[in-house]
Amino acid sequence: MNIKLYILGANNDDKGSQLEELTTSILKRQGYRNISTNAIYSGGSEIDAIATHTNPLGVSEIEYPIICECKAHNKPININDWLKFIGKIYLARFNKPQTIGLMIALSGANGNVIGSYNEIKKHEFVHLIANDDLVSLLIEEFSLSQPNYIERYISQYTSKKIAEIGLIYYSKCVYWVVNFIEGGFTLLTHNVDTLNRGNLDKLLPLLYSNTTFSNYIDIQAEYIAINRRSTIDKLALSILMDEEQALSIEELMRKTQNVATDSYQDFSIPEFTSILIENKFIQNNSGMYSLIPIEDIDFVEFYRYIFTNTVPLRILSRDLYLRMIDGHLLEKICTVQYCIKIPEEKKKDCVFLLQHSPSALSYAINEDKAITRYRSPNGNTLATNIDKGHTDWFLHKIIDAFIQDYHNQALHELYLDDYNISSICINLVLEIVKDKDDKRLINDRKELHLAHLAGEEYKNQVVLISKLPE
Structure with missing residues (x-):
C-alpha cells in the first residue's frame, strides 16, 4: 500500500517551513553539518536549506556542500521549478565544484x-x-511501524475498510492518518496510539484546511460504544431465551442489569429501547418483549448475530443456545459450506463440538473459502478425494477450535461449571518420513484438567492444569 505524506501548516509559507524543518532533521541524521535555512546563495538566490558533508582524505577533509530546495506544493513540480533549481546548482558549482543539489518535492x-x-x-550533482x-x-527518521502493522491495529477496533494510509508531519512530530472507504478517517500517534484531546484540537483544523479529509472517527471510543450496546443487547437476548412469557421493558431492563457487570449496568429505558429495536430476534x-417464534428463527443467522461484536459468556450456556445446535443445524452448516458431506458416524461428534466450542460454531456458520472456492454450490467437486478432503478439513478446523477454546482462560468457568467438561486428553501421533527407509513415529499425550482454586484469596477461580506423569 502506497503511503502519502501530508505536510500541515497554517498557510502555504508555514507548510514550506514545516518541510524545511523536516529536511534539516533528515540531513542532520545523515551526518550533514553546518545546516541552515533560507540562505542567500550565489547571485542572490534564496535557498531553503544548505549543509555540508565532509569526507576524510589523509590528514585533511574534503567538504561537499549541499543546497536544498523544498516544494510543499499540492501539485507535482513543473519544468520551470526544476530548471530554476538546476540554474542555482550551476551557479554554486562555479565557486565550489563539489556542490550537490537536493530537490525535495512533496x-x-x-x-x-x-x-x-x-x-x-x-x-x-543533483538528486530528486x-x-x-x-x-x-x-519511516527511518522516526522508527515507524510498517503499514501492515497499522492495518492489523485498525482491524482490532473496526471492520471499516481502509482506503488509504498516510503520514502527517507537523511541528517536528509525525502521525498516522487512516482514511476509510465507508467515509471518515482516524489519527494515530507515530507509535500507533490514539491522540489526546490537546493534539486533536491542534491537528484537526489544520488537517481539514490542508487536505480533503473529513469526519474524524475515534475508533477506540467507537469500539467501546459499539461493544457496550452489543453486550447489553446480548444480555437482554439471553434473558428472553430463558423466559416462557413476555416481559415489560421495565422487567427486562431490571433482569438485564442484574446479570450485567458494573460497567454495563448504567443505562436508561430510552437507550435500552433503542438497542432492542435493532435486534431482529426480539419482538415488541x-x-x-419476547423472542420471535422459534419456527420463524433462521438459526444460522441467529448464531451469526450472537457472534457479532461482543459475546457475553452467559448467552453461551442458555438451554436454547445449546438445544438448537443439532442435526438440523449441521445440515444447514453443510449447505453453507457448499454441501460438504459429513459421514453418519461423525455427525454426533460434530454436533457436540459445535455445541461446546464457540469458536467452532462461529467458524462453521460462515463460508470457508478454503472449501467453497473448489466446490459448486450444489456440492460438486472435480474428484471424490477432493470432496473427502474438504470434509476432513472442516472436521480438523472444529476439533482445533475446541482445543483452543478449552485452553482459553476466559472460557474456563463456562467449560467447568456450565458444560461440565472437567478434563480432556489429547493424543498426538506424529509420523515423520525422511525417505522410504527412514520413518519416525513420535507420540505425545496431554491430559488437561479444569479445577477451582480453593481459598478466599483466589475467589474460586477456575484454572487449567496438566496432569503429571504417574
Whole structure:
C-alpha cells in the first residue's frame, strides 16, 4: 500500500517551513553539518536549506556542500521549478565544484521533470526526492511501524475498510492518518496510539484546511460504544431465551442489569429501547418483549448475530443456545459450506463440538473459502478425494477450535461449571518420513484438567492444569 505524506501548516509559507524543518532533521541524521535555512546563495538566490558533508582524505577533509530546495506544493513540480533549481546548482558549482543539489518535492514531479532528471542524474550533482522516498526517510527518521502493522491495529477496533494510509508531519512530530472507504478517517500517534484531546484540537483544523479529509472517527471510543450496546443487547437476548412469557421493558431492563457487570449496568429505558429495536430476534407486542417464534428463527443467522461484536459468556450456556445446535443445524452448516458431506458416524461428534466450542460454531456458520472456492454450490467437486478432503478439513478446523477454546482462560468457568467438561486428553501421533527407509513415529499425550482454586484469596477461580506423569 502506497503511503502519502501530508505536510500541515497554517498557510502555504508555514507548510514550506514545516518541510524545511523536516529536511534539516533528515540531513542532520545523515551526518550533514553546518545546516541552515533560507540562505542567500550565489547571485542572490534564496535557498531553503544548505549543509555540508565532509569526507576524510589523509590528514585533511574534503567538504561537499549541499543546497536544498523544498516544494510543499499540492501539485507535482513543473519544468520551470526544476530548471530554476538546476540554474542555482550551476551557479554554486562555479565557486565550489563539489556542490550537490537536493530537490525535495512533496507531491512529486511531472513527466518533463522526471525525463530531465533521468538524463542528468548519472552525473550525481543533483538528486530528486519525491513523496515515496520522503516517506521512506520519514519511516527511518522516526522508527515507524510498517503499514501492515497499522492495518492489523485498525482491524482490532473496526471492520471499516481502509482506503488509504498516510503520514502527517507537523511541528517536528509525525502521525498516522487512516482514511476509510465507508467515509471518515482516524489519527494515530507515530507509535500507533490514539491522540489526546490537546493534539486533536491542534491537528484537526489544520488537517481539514490542508487536505480533503473529513469526519474524524475515534475508533477506540467507537469500539467501546459499539461493544457496550452489543453486550447489553446480548444480555437482554439471553434473558428472553430463558423466559416462557413476555416481559415489560421495565422487567427486562431490571433482569438485564442484574446479570450485567458494573460497567454495563448504567443505562436508561430510552437507550435500552433503542438497542432492542435493532435486534431482529426480539419482538415488541404492545410494550411486552419476547423472542420471535422459534419456527420463524433462521438459526444460522441467529448464531451469526450472537457472534457479532461482543459475546457475553452467559448467552453461551442458555438451554436454547445449546438445544438448537443439532442435526438440523449441521445440515444447514453443510449447505453453507457448499454441501460438504459429513459421514453418519461423525455427525454426533460434530454436533457436540459445535455445541461446546464457540469458536467452532462461529467458524462453521460462515463460508470457508478454503472449501467453497473448489466446490459448486450444489456440492460438486472435480474428484471424490477432493470432496473427502474438504470434509476432513472442516472436521480438523472444529476439533482445533475446541482445543483452543478449552485452553482459553476466559472460557474456563463456562467449560467447568456450565458444560461440565472437567478434563480432556489429547493424543498426538506424529509420523515423520525422511525417505522410504527412514520413518519416525513420535507420540505425545496431554491430559488437561479444569479445577477451582480453593481459598478466599483466589475467589474460586477456575484454572487449567496438566496432569503429571504417574
